[in-house]
């Protein structure tokens with residue numbers, strides 16, 4: 001990740017983390033009476049942060065892998081044509097559902113669509 005983008009994302013994360021902290025320490029304090037309730041809230045705000053981190057990391061991975069190279073068709077090895085807009089993809093992770101954008105490529109010879117960023121994040125679903 002380039003310096004500016006890195007710092008921007010980090011600032012975003014710190015803001016998210018700050019919100020998580022507030023949710024835990026400020027809002028509805030009177031509603032968190034039992035240990036279970038506190039733990040539920042901590043899991044909720046923590047899970048949101050986890051999903052945020054995974055989403056951003058996935059997006060960065062996809063960006064790096066497609067940057068400068070269109071990728072090639074896995075069948076005929078011809079360069080892929082990139083779709084004008086990235087496709088929204090969803091993964092069901094351990095921390096909940098994660099959505100991210102993926103650039104899709106198309107091979108005119110084989111008439112097939114591929115994800116040039118590779119299969120590193122595939123879950124087999």
Ligand SMILES: [Zn+2]
Nearest residue numbers: 073076107110
């Ligand atoms: Zn092809």
